[in-house]
Amino acid sequence: MEVVNSKGAVLSNCEVYSLLQDLCQQGAKGRRNLAKTQTHLANIAYDTLKYLEKTPCRNQNPEIIQRFLQSVKDFKLTKAEKLQLINLRPTTPVEMQLIIEESEDRLTEEQVEELISLVELHLPENSTGPTQMVNGALGQ
Incomplete structure (x- = not known):
């Protein structure tokens, strides 16, 4: 999933969940090449995913x-x-x-x-x- 216009609309939890899954998969493949800020972003994404997986969006x-x-x-x-x-x-x-x-x-x-x-x-x-x-x- 790609965010075309970050200010275009609000996202559902399902859309955020899908976006973060994609981000984490990309980050997991190239982890050695991540800069410090990207590592922090990956940690935020991971924590958010952990939270969202406990919500109904996981099955949407x-x-x-x-x-x-x-x-x-x-x-x-x-x-x-x-x-x-x-x-x-x-x-x-x-x-x-x-x-x-x-x-x-x-x-x-x-x-x-x-x-x-x-x-x-x-x-x-x-x-x-x-x-x-x-x-x-x-x-x-």
């Missing part, structure tokens, strides 16, 4: 996200709200209320329940198990 991909976004298009959510739904994968009305601004005015209880169902249907839960990147990507 662009197709899953696109299907989810298509399924919620009629709810008139802001881009930030959609991003938070993808990143946080809320499964209770209270979590929805915290993510969606003025949700009591904008959504009925039935719509909130429908959104929860769509989250559960389209966005996979975080599963535990061995990972690709943390287990040795940077030799740590």
Whole structure:
């Protein structure tokens, strides 16, 4: 994955996760040639990957996200709200209320329940198990 315009848009956790995986794979291949600042960047990337692997983004991909976004298009959510739904994968009305601004005015209880169902249907839960990147990507 390549960042074309760093100020063009916000990224989901899934996109950051994918970008950092690519960065760590490149860094692991040429570790001897890394400058000091690149080593620090690699350490930051590694720590971020360790964190993100504990979140639902680990099981997401662009197709899953696109299907989810298509399924919620009629709810008139802001881009930030959609991003938070993808990143946080809320499964209770209270979590929805915290993510969606003025949700009591904008959504009925039935719509909130429908959104929860769509989250559960389209966005996979975080599963535990061995990972690709943390287990040795940077030799740590």
